[in-house]
Amino acid sequence: MFNPNELQVDTSYYTYLMDGMVALLWYCIRRQCHLGMQVSFVLLRGDVLCACIGVQTYGVSPEGHDTGVRVYNSLTRRKDPLIVGRADAASWYSCGPTVYDHAHLGHACSYVRFDIIRRILTRVFGYNVIMVMGITDVDDKIIHRASEMNMSPASLANLYEEEFKQDMAALKVLPPTVYVRVTETIPQIISFIEGIIANGHAYSTAQGNVYFDLQSRGDKYGKLVGVVPGPLGEPVDSDKRHASDFALWKAAKPQEVFWASPWGKGRPGWHIECSTISSLVFGSQLDIHSGGVDLAFPHHENEIAQCEAFHQCKQWGNYFLHSGHLHVKGKEEKMSKSLKNYITIKDFLKTFSPDVFRLFCMRSSYRAAIDYSDGTMLEAKHLLLVVAAFVEDARAYMKGQLVCGPIRDDVLWERLCHTQEAVKAALADDFNTPAAVDAIMDLIHHGNRQLKARTKEPGGPRSPAVFGSIVSYIKQFFETVGISLADRQVCPALLVLLVVEELVRFRLKVRLFALATEAATREAGRQQFLDRRPLLEACDTLRQDLAAHGISIKDRSSTSTWELLDHRTQDHKPGS
Ligand SMILES: Nc1ncnc2c1ncn2[C@@H]1O[C@H](COP(=O)(O)OP(=O)(O)OP(=O)(O)O)[C@@H](O)[C@H]1O
Ligand SMILES: [Zn+2]
DSSP states (O other), X not given: OOOGGGOEEOOHHHHHHHHHHHHHHHHHHHHTOHHHHHHHHHHHSHHHHHHHTTOOOOOOOOOSEEEEEEEEETTTTEEEEEEESSSSEEEEEEEEEXXXXXXXXXXXXXXXXXXXXXXXXXXXXXXXXXXXXEEEOSSHHHHHHHHHTTSOHHHHHHHHHHHHHHHHHHTTOOOOSEEEEGGGOHHHHHHHHHHHHHTTSEEEOTTSOEEEOGGGGGGGSOSSSOEEOOOOOXXXXXXXXXXXXXXXXXXXXXXXXXXOOTTOSEEEOHHHHHHHHHHHHHTTOEEEEEEEGGGIIIIIHHHHHHHHHHHTOSOSEEEEEEEOOEEETTOSSBOOTTTTOOOBHHHHHHHSOHHHHHHHHHTSOTTSOEEEOHXXXXXXXXXXXXXXXXXXXXXXXXXXXXXXXXXXXXXXXHXXXXXXXXXXXXXXXXXXXXHHHHHHHHHHHHHHHHHTOBOSOOOSOOOHHHHXXXXXXXXXHHHHTTOOOSSOOOOHHHHHHHHHHHHHHHHHHHHHHHHOOOOSSHHHHHHHHHHHHHHHXXXXXHHHHHHTTTEEEEEOSSOEEEEEEETTTTEEEEOO
């Protein structure tokens, strides 16, 4: 028996062993040792490797319809073909927010990334998604915050749930097929707990709590995370049988919100809500389950234990998808309410558009950790402007307003075809959006090269069709992932940042011109310096004037940088 509270996720063994095997393989290749090569190849296969180090991989291969996508499944810890139960639809449960405060960019990142995946699954691979999202509208954090704000937990939760939905709509995240609140499903949660008790996997206590009995799961606990069991802990100050058992039902403390139950007044534990809500809609089989990587353990692990104990099945959820965390650039910790290092979605959207945020998300794998900074946002913004400018030029060419020399349309048709294949292959490979975006940008680069061959002479053969085809493909690609190329509105705050960037660049040119020492003699050099001194003075004045607006320019030998004091994070943000 082991204590999951003391489990440590140990990936270091895996990494060392992997490095060792790669080194062995490389050594054998160089020495042409065929036996060694075969051995290291076999060991490098993830499943054998896991068996070698005692980390079990789980996962019953699902039966059903192959979507054509390979997806990284946290259950098997490898990319598997995504096979769903029905030919026309995939069932998907998404853990929703705990509604006790404003949603921030970390939340936005997780939900936007999964929204992009959902759209790809539907619009590229033809699988409709039935998505259920649970809303945690009662828990310790909500109760605590509500008492701080002198409100009822229900009103507080209501307020932030509405705000969350508005934020998601502003980010163009498609709403789930249905939202289900925990407080709407208390009777179902109670029945679910009764079912787990009846199946011998949970117990109630004299204090009115119900706990999941982890010992009853045997070695089936720990499916999601490679874990090294720690020693069995004794329960401390608790009515649990074992320290590792987790709460399904919590007896109400004085003054706390409660519901009546067979075990007395109380409320549900966190993990049981998602198990119940998902089972309420999808029963004992679920295709996809998603959430941020912090939810894998213990939340999803416990959901699996509860569902498989309730449904008495070998495998409840077939694919667990986990998104990487958003960090503030240069910081170790994730963006989080408790760490007070967050930017709310509302504040962010005062400066950048939802399309810029989407493109920012697409430039890394949904599984990767991602750094937020104004600089990375400006890069995404710039990329969108490049796309929009190309579409505009291509349209002008089609209308005959932009006159170019002969176009190599055979090259462009071939490029278009290649891009379409590359994009589809990238998306089928664990929704590899950065590779898809690169392929699109490459197509634009080739299109721009042909459009650049401008001439003043009208006449000559024209190739509008290929540009028409490229434009409609690119528009369709961006629409698929929820980015609109029409109505490019530049929000005023962003415009200011772009103007400052241009201004600093212009000032740098002037400054370098004023400081240049190209005169032949020392006397001529002195005269040149005196002549150009007013330019340097103007540069200094501009620096002082901008400093008064919180924009600080720093001159270094051959370059200038600028930064502004960002009131949202209280950090200095680099501007260039
Ligand atoms: N910085 C982040 N980056 C990516 N995803 C995040 C981040 N913070 C939270 N999430 C994800 O957002 C979803 C909703 O999270 P939840 O409401 O439980 O917030 P939370 O994790 O408690 O946030 P906080 O730490 O700010 O209190 C979860 O899937 C969670 O993993
Ligand atoms: Zn959940």
